[in-house]
Each structure stands twice: as structure tokens, then as C-alpha cells.
Amino acid sequence: MQKHDTIGLKSKLESDILLKVSRMKPVIKPTVPHRHAGYHELIYLSKGAGTHTIGAEKFDVVPNTGYYLGLSEVHCWDFSKIPDGYVILFKEEVLSQYPNAFNSLFQLTKTFEIGKNETQIFPLLETFHREYKNGSSLDLIAAHLNLLILTTLTLQSSSTQLDTTVIDQLANYKRLINKHFAEIQNVQEYADLMKISVRKLNTICKTTLNTNAREVIKERMLMEAKNSLTHTNNQVSEIAYALNFTDSSNFVKFFKQQTNLTPLEYRSKIKV
Structure with a gap:
């Protein structure tokens, strides 16, 4: 093995x-x-x-x-x-x-x-x-x-001045994702942990990052996938398992949707 x-x-x-x-x-x-x-x-x-x-x-x-x-x-x-x-x-x-x-x-x-x-x-x-x-x-x-x-x-003079409460909530959301992204990939569960509604969580992400709450989770998972593909020789199936995908094909589909490349295409491209 x-x-x-x-x-x-x-x-x-x-x-x-x-x-x-x-x-x-x-x-x-x-x-x-x-x-x-x-x-x-x-x-x-x-x-x-x-x-x-x-x-x-x-x-x-x-x-x-x-x-x-x-x-x-x-x-x-x-x-x-x-x-x-x-x-x-x-x-x-x-x-x-x-x-x-x-x-x-x-x-x-x-x-x-x-x-x-x-x-x-x-x-x-x-x-x-x-x-x-x-x-x-x-x-x-x-x-x-x-x-x-x-x-x-x-x-970063271009940074928009945001309400501190909104920044606090975004920071909490990102901390929770960083801790749980491999096992929790559902926005509702994160909203429950934060004791706010999904709608409120999406508003926070839209205001601060100009995206929705689901995309923030996907971004963190993609970062982890790219790190593994770039800095390890783990097989695609091993990376998919570590990220809690049901099978390799779903991971490959997710990765290609985000990057327009399969995981192996990405790995070969960055290791040239």
C-alpha cells in the first residue's frame, strides 16, 4: 500500500x-x-x-x-x-x-x-x-x-470600511470552517453553530466578500485540495477521502467546476 x-x-x-x-x-x-x-x-x-x-x-x-x-x-x-x-x-x-x-x-x-x-x-x-x-x-x-x-x-487603502459586528461574524464563520470543513460542508450547520439564519450568514458573506456562504466553504476545500496536489504525492482517491467526498468522481467533478482542470491536470501543470 x-x-x-x-x-x-x-x-x-x-x-x-x-x-x-x-x-x-x-x-x-x-x-x-x-x-x-x-x-x-x-x-x-x-x-x-x-x-x-x-x-x-x-x-x-x-x-x-x-x-x-x-x-x-x-x-x-x-x-x-x-x-x-x-x-x-x-x-x-x-x-x-x-x-x-x-x-x-x-x-x-x-x-x-x-x-x-x-x-x-x-x-x-x-x-x-x-x-x-x-x-x-x-x-x-x-x-x-x-x-x-x-x-x-x-x-490596503482599497479595503471597504465595514461594521465591526459584520467583521466579527465573518471571522467566526471562517474560524469554524477552518476547524470543521472536512466534516461539515452544509451552510445550515454553520449557521446553527453561529446561532444565526442562513439568510443572515449569506448577507455577511455578500457584504464582506461579495460571495455567498457556500462559496466560502468551497474555497476552503479547494485550498486544501490544491495544497495536497501541490505539496504531496497523495493519490486523488486519498485526497477525496480526506475531504470527505463520497467517492473520487465527485471530488474530480467539484475540482473541475472550480478550476476547469481535473486534479491530475492541475498537478501536472503546477509541477512543470
């Missing part, structure tokens, strides 16, 4: 650590695709070149670029020039006093331009890093993270 591949899991935060701020390592060795174990990651690069693969998307690394990686994102680096910048790893608990900042993370894209705002962001990061290295209290460190997130959100 063929061995089932899994995507590597990295944990750069010890179980009792809630946050870590560090400088980018000055090395250009490619990293192996991996997930993060129970924490979010914000990266701000001031120097460097190469590529950064997040999920199935490959981004060119250029100076003054930022990245946000959620709990389930698979990523790897392939630098061609030594990078410089800052990496912030944090668990959700550290923002317990700042729910708006945490929930607003769901408005961030995987990559964002720092551009002309470098004089605003990097001094803030330098102070944040210094306070962390000096062993400042968790309350102070959490306040720095809150400020950094809110400042980062302003970089």
Missing part, C-alpha cells in the same frame, strides 16, 4: 509562548513546504528577492512587501538574494483584549505592498522588536501587535 504523504508541520512557538518577534534569517537556502502549528504569521520584508509560495500561488519577492499567513496556510521560500525584515508569530490568545484587530486579520490578503509606507511600518516594527527583546510585559507586547495590525490594514 502506498504511503500517505502529509504536509510538514512546523512549530516555531513553544507551547507556553504566545508571541515571538524576530528578524528574518540572512540566508537564501530554500525551505520545504510546511504548515504552521497553531499560530498566525505576519512577515514584513525590506530586502530580498526570489519567490514565496503560499498554497498554490507563487509570489515574486520584492523589497517593502508584507505577507499574512493564517493557521492553515502552506508556504515555502526560495530566496535568490539575502532577505531582511521582521517576522511576527502569534497565537490567537495574545489578541484576546483586541478582538477588532484579530478579526480584521481576515481582511488582509496573503501579500500586500508596504511601498511608500515603509517609513511608517519599519520604525514601528523596530520598536516592537526591541520591546520584545527587552522582555517587556505581555500586555505591552500585545498592544504593539494591535497597533501593527491596525496600521497594516491601512496599507
